Amino acid sequence: MTTVSTPAPPVDREWDRLVAVTGFGLPVLMLAAVPAVQYPYWQWTALALATPVATCGAWPLYREALGGLRHGRVGPVTLTALAVVAAFGWSLWALLFGGAGATTHTHPLDLLAPRPADTAQFYLEVAALLVVATLALRRLVSGIPLQEPGDPSFPPARTARWAGRWYVPATLCLAGAAVGFWTGADIAATAVSAGLAVLAIAAPLAVELTVPVATAIGLRRAAELGVRIGDGAAAAAGSVDVVVLGRALLCTTPVVTAVVVAADTDEPDALAVAAALAAHSPDPRATALTGGAAFPPSISGITVDDKGTVRATTGARAVALGRPEALCQDLPAELGTPDLVVAWDGQVRAGFTVTTDRHPDAPDAVRALRALGLTPVLLTTAPDEEAQALAEGLDIDLVLPDADPAGKVEVVRRLRADGHGVVVAAGPGAAHAVAADLPLAVGATDGSGGLGIAAGSPRDAATAVRLARRISGVSEGGLAIALGAALVGLPAAAAGLVHPLLAAAIGPAVTAFVVLNGLRLRRS
Amino acid sequence: MPSRTSPLRRLAILVVALAVCTVAGWQLGRVAGPSLPSTDIEVPAEYGHNH
Numbered sequence: 001m002t003t004v005s006t007p008a009p010p011v012d013r014e015w016d017r018l019v020a021v022t023g024f025g026l027p028v029l030m031l032a033a034v035p036a037v038q039y040p041y042w043q044w045t046a047l048a049l050a051t052p053v054a055t056c057g058a059w060p061l062y063r064e065a066l067g068g069l070r071h072g073r074v075g076p077v078t079l080t081a082l083a084v085v086a087a088f089g090w091s092l093w094a095l096l097f098g099g100a101g102a103t104t105h106t107h108p109l110d111l112l113a114p115r116p117a118d119t120a121q122f123y124l125e126v127a128a129l130l131v132v133a134t135l136a137l138r139r140l141v142s143g144i145p146l147q148e149p150g151d152p153s154f155p156p157a158r159t160a161r162w163a164g165r166w167y168v169p170a171t172l173c174l175a176g177a178a179v180g181f182w183t184g185a186d187i188a189a190t191a192v193s194a195g196l197a198v199l200a201i202a203a204p205l206a207v208e209l210t211v212p213v214a215t216a217i218g219l220r221r222a223a224e225l226g227v228r229i230g231d232g233a234a235a236a237a238g239s240v241d242v243v244v245l246g247r248a249l250l251c252t253t254p255v256v257t258a259v260v261v262a263a264d265t266d267e268p269d270a271l272a273v274a275a276a277l278a279a280h281s282p283d284p285r286a287t288a289l290t291g292g293a294a295f296p297p298s299i300s301g302i303t304v305d306d307k308g309t310v311r312a313t314t315g316a317r318a319v320a321l322g323r324p325e326a327l328c329q330d331l332p333a334e335l336g337t338p339d340l341v342v343a344w345d346g347q348v349r350a351g352f353t354v355t356t357d358r359h360p361d362a363p364d365a366v367r368a369l370r371a372l373g374l375t376p377v378l379l380t381t382a383p384d385e386e387a388q389a390l391a392e393g394l395d396i397d398l399v400l401p402d403a404d405p406a407g408k409v410e411v412v413r414r415l416r417a418d419g420h421g422v423v424v425a426a427g428p429g430a431a432h433a434v435a436a437d438l439p440l441a442v443g444a445t446d447g448s449g450g451l452g453i454a455a456g457s458p459r460d461a462a463t464a465v466r467l468a469r470r471i472s473g474v475s476e477g478g479l480a481i482a483l484g485a486a487l488v489g490l491p492a493a494a495a496g497l498v499h500p501l502l503a504a505a506i507g508p509a510v511t512a513f514v515v516l517n518g519l520r521l522r523r524s
Numbered sequence: 525m526p527s528r529t530s531p532l533r534r535l536a537i538l539v540v541a542l543a544v545c546t547v548a549g550w551q552l553g554r555v556a557g558p559s560l561p562s563t564d565i566e567v568p569a570e571y572g573h574n575h
Binding site (some may be wrong): 069070071072073074169172173174176177178179180181182183184185186187 | 530531533534535538541542545547548549551556557560
């Protein structure tokens with residue numbers, strides 16, 4: 001008989017710890033908050049329950065805080081650890097020496113009039129609440145693969161970095177100043193409660209987490225939706241107000257419907273050269289040629305001129321792919337009227353007829369982009385008649401036909417010079433997309449920089465812009481809430497106007513709100 | 525960007541800043557203390573510790 005050993009499930013120590021501190025901490029909170037259950041010597045029961053919470057339960061916080069101090073770092077965990085030590089230490093002193101251990105001691109819990117009159121106040125419930133809330137928050141955040149935005153100049157990230165650098169030291173100094181002030185004013189009981197409230201109400205973790213959480217959840221959602229949000233896209237998406245559209249977005253994936261080769265040319269040879277060059281062409285129709293050969297020849301010395309013609313060398317041959325009028329004056333009659341031609345050694349070798357129809361989702365896509373406040377502009381190499389046909393029935397403000405690649409770049413530059421923020425939906429690497437505030441690569445859902453959507457899915461354009469804006473908005477909103485709460489809460493706490501228990505509830509609540517706010521992006 | 529200040533120096537700066545703030549607060553409290561209103565709550569006889 002063979003024995004099959006199954007691996008034991010991993011021990012989730014942090015979960016066990018959270019359950020244990022909650023089990024010990026909640027009764028402490030209830031005893032302190034409900035005077036009716038405060039039986040004689042209840043405070044000693046509270047101490048017995050709070051001791052494992054503030055020692056073993058908070059051990060990971062102390063370890064991390066001390067580890068940070070060894071490297072000269074003070075972070076969010078330093079404040080929490082200090083607040084727990086202060087609350088528990090003071091409570092111990094008050095119980096043993098301050099008179100709070102007497103038989104009939106009750107706990108006047110008035111959150112709206114928090115300045116205590118005597119030193120027989122203890123804050124075991126504050127220590128317990130801080131430990132439980134902090135461990136619960138760490139648990140919540142541990143499931144999120146936090147991700148800093150790739151663009152270091154992303155405004156919320158820059159603000160968070162700046163605030164994160166000063167937040168904890170400034171809070172510590174404010175707590176010191178509050179303790180000093182109330183001690184100097186000879187109101188020692190308020191000194192303790194004010195100092196403790198400052199440490200407890202500060203939510204540095206909220207400042208630290210808001211951008212990484214929003215970025216991580218936003219990018220995960222983008223991957224689910226099949227769109228790419230690259231570096232700098234979230235920052236730029238908020239300021240764009242014009243969307244430049246082209247056939248790459250509005251038409252179905254181009255298909256080669258006819259290949260005609262010159263008399264002395266092999267069709268597989270022409271298709272292989274065209275496939276090698278097509279990957280570098282700014283013309284969206286060229287994507288139809290990329291799959292034309294299983295093993296296209298390797299090419300070097302690739303250049304793209306202002307008419308969109310790709311030139312390169314393969315072996316000893318100089319090869320080119322582009323529109324017929326850009327490559328030769330007199331097209332051989334046998335090639336008919338192709339959309340694209342391939343040439344080498346100064347001679348046109350093959351012509352390709354490429355068909356693209358307007359995508360059935362194009363009207364919805366334009367409507368969705370307009371709903372985002374973007375003004376649609378159609379900018380295309382197509383002649384006027386074809387461009388007007390493409391724009392027919394679409395709610396497009398401006399149609400600009402007959403634009404060569406250089407002309408497209410010029411149009412984008414002018415729009416930007418007029419103060420517009422421009423997003424350009426075009427094939428990957430198109431010159432006018434590179435010149436835009438926000439490139440939206442159609443047919444590129446990996447890589448970095450700008451937005452990217454799959455070819456043939458025009459409605460994803462609005463999804464990508466909306467999601468990028470949401471990442472930016474959620475990051476900014478979370479940061480505003482975290483910093484706003486600090487601006488109001490910290491001075492009020494230092495002034496002795498916030499009960500430490502209320503502060504210990506507000507601080508983690510702000511952090512939880514910011515994290516949950518970021519998680520809303522999962523449903524964007 | 526890595527900080528050029530050593531960990532010990534950073535901690536020392538923080539401790540000094542903390543001490544300065546505490547002392548400044550204490551001085552301010554001594555000056556402003558007498559003019560502060562009394563505590564907002566009067567602890568009733570049944571609250572607090574009874575001897």
